[in-house]
Amino acid sequence: MADGMGIPARQPAVPRLRRSRGRDPLGLRRALSDRLLPALVAAMALLAALALAGSRGAAELTARWEGGAAAAMTVQLPANAGAARLARGLAALEAMPEVTRAQPMDQARMAALLRPWLGEAPAMALPVVIELQLAGLPVAPEALARRIAAAVPGASVESHGVWVARLVALARSLQAVALAALALVAGIAAAVVAVAVRAGIAARREAIAILHDLGATDADIAGRFAQRAGWLVAAGAAAGTLLAVPVLAGFADLAAPLLGGQPAESMLDWPWTSLPWEALAPLPLLAAGLGWLTAQVTVRRWLRRLP
Structure with a gap:
């Protein structure tokens, strides 16, 4: 479209917002x-x-x-258990497929753990404790504890799997x-x-x-x-x-x-x-x-x- 002198009239410019980076046309x-x-x-x-x-x-x-305390158990023998009974117990435990390591706890370490409750010189003889490291988290900790007790007569077994399972459930809930x-x-x-x-x-x-x-x-x-x-x-x-x-x-x-x-x-x-x-x-x-x-x-x- 042109005016009377033949000069094309200017068309209204279409806003190009993307190119006006330094401006703020929309406020x-x-x-x-x-x-x-x-x-x-x-x-x-x-x-x-x-x-x-x-x-x-x-x-x-x-x-x-799951990989630590849940896969650990302790076996306790009487304080008067001799070396022969301890050796038989270790052999029976190491023969179990679920057990990867069976090691008796050092008496000095046990005394240090019990010192807050029994003092420096315990009046009673300390039991023999065997620490077990399992291959993995047991599906049925109670059944495994009964098998270990049967393999080592006269021993009491403490499984950490029950309370650890509850802690694991709590941690997963928190997650x-x-x-x-x-x-x-x-x-x-x-x-x-x-x-x-x-x-x-x-x-x-x-x-x-x-x-x-x-x-x-x-x-x-x-x-x-x-x-x-x-x-x-x-x-x-x-x-x-x-x-x-x-x-x-x-x-x-x-x-x-x-x-x-x-x-x-x-x-x-x-x-x-x-x-x-x-x-x-x-x-x-x-x-x-x-x-x-x-x-x-x-x-x-x-x-x-x-x-």
Whole structure:
């Protein structure tokens, strides 16, 4: 189309939101606040980090109990059992296919274990205790204990499998609860992002409608919202993850005796390297992806309602 002098008239420019990276044509810096949303996401990330660490800690305790105490038994002989009776008992135990190692407990070690209750010089003779290491977690600890008692007459057998099985069930339950809490936190974080994006749409409704009428595509508008929401969520998740690190290190130090270690004397000696870094490191990226996807879905659903 040309004017009276033959010069082509200018056509209205179609907004290209993706190329104006340095600008904010939708005013999202005001519509999506950089204070409230990151703070809420930081709290969610802190809870998510705690849930991840709790799930991993419960899994480690389960593996340790299943492979350690659950696969151990003790056989007690009377204090007057002679060397010949002890040798026959060891031979009978080592011949059993479930037993990988049978070793009598040193009397000095036994005295040290009983010292808090019996004092330095026990008034009674200490029994002979044989420590057994099993090939694996017994399916029926009571039946195995009866077989061992029959193989070593006059001996009493103590199986750790019963109470360890209960502890393993408790640890697995805690792991399931931690994973459920992680899923709940992710759902709440998505809901928070969706509410923030809807509030931003309501605040910039007229500007969005005008740009949409001028030719801006749904992908352009949703991309702007998703980019803004993704950055805010990533910043909040990074802050929450950093806050969780010293908390998790302190918990790991408290749990060190349960894993065969010793508590640290100072904060610098906390088990920082034992933290689940492989799970904590991608947490901000995963949160950003969740925020980006939530913003995309929310904005596109709203844009489909426009005429």
